[in-house]
Amino acid sequence: MSVxxxxxxxxxxxxxxxxxxxxxxxxxxPDLRDPLKVNGNWAEEQTRAIAAYYDITVVYPVLIKDxxxxxxxxxxxxxxxxxxxxxxxxxxxLSPYVLATWRGLRQVRxxxxxxxxxxxxxxxxxxxxxxxxxxLGIPVVITEHWGQLKDRISDGLLxxxxxxxxxxxxxRVVAVSRFLATEMRELEPRCNPDVVPNIVxxxxxxxxxxxxxxxxxxxxxxxxxxxxxYRKGLDVLLRAMRVYxxxxxxxxxxxxxxxxxxxxxEFEDLAKRLGLHHNCTFLGNRSREEVAAEMAGCDxxxxxxxxxxxxxxxxxxxxxxxxxxxCLGGPAEEIVPSWAGRxxxxxxxxxxxxxxxHVISHLEDYDQARISEYARREFGAEAxxxxxxxxxxxxxxxxxxxx
Numbered sequence: 001m002s003v004x005x006x007x008x009x010x011x012x013x014x015x016x017x018x019x020x021x022x023x024x025x026x027x028x029x030p031d032l033r034d035p036l037k038v039n040g041n042w043a044e045e046q047t048r049a050i051a052a053y054y055d056i057t058v059v060y061p062v063l064i065k066d067x068x069x070x071x072x073x074x075x076x077x078x079x080x081x082x083x084x085x086x087x088x089x090x091x092x093x094l095s096p097y098v099l100a101t102w103r104g105l106r107q108v109r110x111x112x113x114x115x116x117x118x119x120x121x122x123x124x125x126x127x128x129x130x131x132x133x134x135x136l137g138i139p140v141v142i143t144e145h146w147g148q149l150k151d152r153i154s155d156g157l158l159x160x161x162x163x164x165x166x167x168x169x170x171x172r173v174v175a176v177s178r179f180l181a182t183e184m185r186e187l188e189p190r191c192n193p194d195v196v197p198n199i200v201x202x203x204x205x206x207x208x209x210x211x212x213x214x215x216x217x218x219x220x221x222x223x224x225x226x227x228x229x230y231r232k233g234l235d236v237l238l239r240a241m242r243v244y245x246x247x248x249x250x251x252x253x254x255x256x257x258x259x260x261x262x263x264x265x266e267f268e269d270l271a272k273r274l275g276l277h278h279n280c281t282f283l284g285n286r287s288r289e290e291v292a293a294e295m296a297g298c299d300x301x302x303x304x305x306x307x308x309x310x311x312x313x314x315x316x317x318x319x320x321x322x323x324x325x326x327c328l329g330g331p332a333e334e335i336v337p338s339w340a341g342r343x344x345x346x347x348x349x350x351x352x353x354x355x356x357x358h359v360i361s362h363l364e365d366y367d368q369a370r371i372s373e374y375a376r377r378e379f380g381a382e383a384x385x386x387x388x389x390x391x392x393x394x395x396x397x398x399x400x401x402x403x
């Protein structure tokens with residue numbers, strides 16, 4: 001069942017109206033110099049969209065090994081970005097991180113006084129933002145992206161205390177899905193998260209590439225995700241492909257895998273052992289532009305992830321007009337309507353093969369234009385910026401009221 005994220009849309013920016021000043025502090029951010037390092041692209045792409053309506057400066061603390069402790073000022077896709085380099089202090093790195101954030105904010109305040117701090121990630125950015133915001137009287141909005149909070153607090157009482165403190169002390173907290181909002185409330189019942197999904201970049205929002213499916217064609221499957229561990233379910237997908245290809249009426253298919261990580265060799269070996277070496281291509285990491293091109297050219301996007309806090313790749317594939325096969329029990333249930341794909345139980349390669357068989361056998365029945373329009377309406381910049389803008393206003397008003 002799909003859950004709508006629709007919000008009132010952003011109106012054209014009125015003339016002569018002062019833009020709110022927002023300081024963004026991400027826990028992760030892509031590397032401007034390396035298009036293959038896209039960690040934190042969800043924060044950067046949302047920030048870029050917000051910058052069309054707000055005065056945005058980004059302060060991003062980066063741990064370095066040398067003795068340099070300088071601040072780099074960059075124009076990152078039109079957004080002023082301060083990279084604040086900092087070094088470890090023996091037995092702790094959190095204090096230097098907070099101080100690095102403070103140094104960046106101090107430089108920003110010489111030119112503009114932020115009206116709100118927007119941190120991405122409860123820890124470390126959210127924790128640092130709460131400490132600084134309370135000291136300076138600036139409201140703090142924190143968007144949590146990673147989740148798995150129960151696993152994270154198992155690391156010890158201190159970490160649990162820090163996360164609960166951050167959730168309580170932020171002016172507003174945001175979850176990228178209702179699934180994640182439930183996790184956050186279970187950890188800290190006094191928090192009341194807003195739900196604002198990750199944004200689908202305009203890279204994925206061109207006119208959908210209409211594929212004229214023919215029974216003789218090879219069905220083109222795509223997987224995009226980290227393969228440093230088993231979380232994204234690539235092992236399950238490979239086993240499902242073997243089951244699918246052994247079905248009597250199966251079409252030939254080819255899977256492209258975009259992503260890299262420490263278990264890549266293991267997954268490549270599994271593909272060979274399953275006799276899939278002619279049916280799989282491991283592409284490694286690719287730029288966002290290349291990912292968008294592959295999504296536009298595939299027939300079906302498949303990622304049977306065991307855990308997601310949002311799963312923006314599902315929305316990106318749908319924005320390209322593609323049906324999606326994903327797993328039940330997580331945010332995919334909020335993203336993928338029944339008419340746009342299939343959802344299967346986690347870790348069930350037989351059910352996954354059956355779902356793939358159904359979609360591949362009925363590709364011509366999936367309305368690519370409808371899928372694309374739905375994803376762009378629900379997860380495009382207009383909807384997301386409108387919703388996060390309301391959260392900013394609520395945070396600023398709450399701080400002004402002394403709450």
